[in-house]
Amino acid sequence: MSKKESPRLVLLPTFPTAAVVVAATTAGAAAVVATLTAGGGAASWAAVATAAATTAIVTALVWPRVATDVLGLHGTSFPSPADGGDMPLLGRVPQLVTAARGKTLVHTYLDWQRRVGWGVNHQFYTLGRRAVVIVDPDDIRAVAMRLNAPRDQRKLRFFGTPLSADMLFVVPDPRHDNARRLVHPFLSGTPTTETVLRVVNETLWGVPSRSVGSDGARSGGGAAPPARWAAHLEALADSGESVDIDDLATSFTVHMIYALLYSETPSLSELADEKDRLIRLIADTTALVGLPAPELLGRARMTSLRKAGDKFFIEFERRAAARRAAYVTGATAAQPPRDMLDVMLADLDKGKTGAYQGDRRRVAADMLFYVLAGYDTTAHSIAWTMHALLDNPDVEARLVAELDFAMPPAGQPITAAHLAAMPYADAVWKESLRRFPPAPNGSIRKLPADLRLPSSGDVIPAGTVVHLPIIANHHNPTAYASPLAFDPTRWLPPTAPGGGGHTPAAQRAARTHFLAFHLGPRACPGQNMAAVEAKAMLSVLFHRYRWSRVGDSADVVLENLLTLRPAGLRVTLQRRAVRA
Ligand code: HEM
Numbered sequence: 001m002s003k004k005e006s007p008r009l010v011l012l013p014t015f016p017t018a019a020v021v022v023a024a025t026t027a028g029a030a031a032v033v034a035t036l037t038a039g040g041g042a043a044s045w046a047a048v049a050t051a052a053a054t055t056a057i058v059t060a061l062v063w064p065r066v067a068t069d070v071l072g073l074h075g076t077s078f079p080s081p082a083d084g085g086d087m088p089l090l091g092r093v094p095q096l097v098t099a100a101r102g103k104t105l106v107h108t109y110l111d112w113q114r115r116v117g118w119g120v121n122h123q124f125y126t127l128g129r130r131a132v133v134i135v136d137p138d139d140i141r142a143v144a145m146r147l148n149a150p151r152d153q154r155k156l157r158f159f160g161t162p163l164s165a166d167m168l169f170v171v172p173d174p175r176h177d178n179a180r181r182l183v184h185p186f187l188s189g190t191p192t193t194e195t196v197l198r199v200v201n202e203t204l205w206g207v208p209s210r211s212v213g214s215d216g217a218r219s220g221g222g223a224a225p226p227a228r229w230a231a232h233l234e235a236l237a238d239s240g241e242s243v244d245i246d247d248l249a250t251s252f253t254v255h256m257i258y259a260l261l262y263s264e265t266p267s268l269s270e271l272a273d274e275k276d277r278l279i280r281l282i283a284d285t286t287a288l289v290g291l292p293a294p295e296l297l298g299r300a301r302m303t304s305l306r307k308a309g310d311k312f313f314i315e316f317e318r319r320a321a322a323r324r325a326a327y328v329t330g331a332t333a334a335q336p337p338r339d340m341l342d343v344m345l346a347d348l349d350k351g352k353t354g355a356y357q358g359d360r361r362r363v364a365a366d367m368l369f370y371v372l373a374g375y376d377t378t379a380h381s382i383a384w385t386m387h388a389l390l391d392n393p394d395v396e397a398r399l400v401a402e403l404d405f406a407m408p409p410a411g412q413p414i415t416a417a418h419l420a421a422m423p424y425a426d427a428v429w430k431e432s433l434r435r436f437p438p439a440p441n442g443s444i445r446k447l448p449a450d451l452r453l454p455s456s457g458d459v460i461p462a463g464t465v466v467h468l469p470i471i472a473n474h475h476n477p478t479a480y481a482s483p484l485a486f487d488p489t490r491w492l493p494p495t496a497p498g499g500g501g502h503t504p505a506a507q508r509a510a511r512t513h514f515l516a517f518h519l520g521p522r523a524c525p526g527q528n529m530a531a532v533e534a535k536a537m538l539s540v541l542f543h544r545y546r547w548s549r550v551g552d553s554a555d556v557v558l559e560n561l562l563t564l565r566p567a568g569l570r571v572t573l574q575r576r577a578v579r580a
Pocket residue numbers: 151168169170180187369370373374375377378381437438439442443444515516517518521522523524525526527529530
């Protein structure tokens with residue numbers, strides 16, 4: 001749909017406002033009638049109050065239907081199909097709750113888009129609150145980059161400390177900007193690439209390198225940790241046992257994020273515990289962020305979340321104290337920062353002039369948030385890439401040919417130069433992120449100021465909650481021909497050897513609609529880390545092993561609350577012959 005055809009987004013008052021206005025009018029009318037007929041009195045005023053209350057309730061019941069059906073906002077609002085029986089009372093709450101329970105939110109977003117039209121913005125009501133779903137890429141840019149709209153803080157204020165409304169994820173500027181600026185040099189530059197590759201090499205091959213124990217002190221300088229992952233993969237190949245690839249990748253990425261944040265490299269069994277704990281925590285977190293009204297969750301759930309948050313804070317304090325003790329004994333130095341803990345402690349030392357203004361709880365909350373944001377997205381991207389490659393043997397064959405050429409001989413460390421020599425692997429990962437975006441629902445943000453939509457000129461008022469779903473753009477057929485096809489050549493230059501012949505215009509559209517890490521000042525700060533980690537892991541997996549699926553591709557379920565997981569993807573592996 002061209003810009004000019006973009007439908008107007010007619011915004012009506014949300015139903016509480018409508019209910020109050022209509023009820024007040026009715027009450028006024030009832031008061032006049034009561035005065036004229038009975039001359040006032042308690043009984044009459046009771047009748048007035050009853051009339052007002054009844055009118056408010058009736059208005060509340062019918063308002064979403066009036067807004068969407070009677071006033072005919074089809075195309076700009078929900079088309080209210082026959083299955084929209086839940087609309088009058090609660091808007092889309094039952095639909096969202098069912099989707100959240102069944103972990104099928106992603107289908108909901110895709111379904112909405114299919115009905116309303118690809119690329120078309122629309123609105124919906126939950127419990128009377130209006131939300132606007134923005135999918136036009138120019139409009140998304142306006143929200144994400146021009147306004148720097150924060151996510152909806154309401155969703156997180158129920159957590160309590162340290163998972164509080166002060167987390168990086170929701171905190172407004174300038175606190176957000178300062179916290180991002182602090183970690184930017186570490187997260188998006190050479191230190192992260194080096195750390196990630198060092199840990200990948202250590203964990204896979206046991207390549208000698210200095211490691212840091214969980215007490216914060218460097219241990220065994222120059223000693224090689226056991227080649228646990230390589231051994232683990234070899235054992236799996238020997239046994240012929242199947243493995244859930246998402247589980248395997250999750251253990252790996254939890255390991256990586258702990259190395260990046262704390263220079264800790266937990267054992268496989270410690271990882272299993274940590275992973276379970278994290279998964280439980282993220283499941284609860286997700287329920288809060290994913291639900292339209294977190295206050296619907298029970299008190300017991302809230303209490304357990306607060307306890308989990310407090311426990312994390314205590315652990316953070318323990319780690320910080322151990323690291324500070326290590327600084328004093330000279331066992332480790334803070335400069336240059338080797339991990340995020342060094343970065344954060346140096347900032348806390350600046351007190352009020354630091355990015356965190358000396359606030360340890362905010363630092364702990366953000367460290368937890370980095371863990372939560374940093375492990376399962378990347379793990380899912382690895383698992384989804386494997387799923388796509390198993391469905392597309394021609395793509396796999398071309399990838400393996402590139403790896404045979406670009407990978408170092410077995411046992412030698414993978415370097416940034418090796419990864420740079422893998423353009424096809426790059427395209428494969430990007431196409432996987434398009435087809436199966438690990439954070440498919442994107443952002444839910446609250447507009448800090450009025451927004452004029454570039455696409456239509458409509459103005460959305462400040463305070464409106466907007467949804468910026470990613471999956472809807474990644475499957476827009478006007479941007480991606482055959483959107484369900486797994487075609488890495490979309491991302492290769494048309495003239496590259498084996499390029500897909502996509503026109504420059506098609507490639508521009510593909511880039512414009514690609515949002516896997518979102519945009520602007522609140523876009524993913526971990527994308528460099530994720531790219532290095534996922535590509536290194538995938539390169540090793542496909543260079544050294546041949547993978548087979550257990551069961552059918554169609555059995556793999558798109559499981560989604562906050563992140564998109566390939567549930568039920570089990571595989572077996574066999575060794576490939578590689579250069580010695
Ligand atoms: C394939 C892997 C990843 C994907 C697809 C991904 C995707 C995203 C997306 C879409 C957002 C924005 C969400 C929103 O606007 O609501 C985001 C935010 C974020 N991501 Fe990632 N991410 C990945 C890996 C990582 C890693 C490895 C880290 C940790 C280092 C990380 C840390 C964060 C943080 C801290 C934010 C919040 C940023 C802010 O609010 O300023 N992510 N990510």
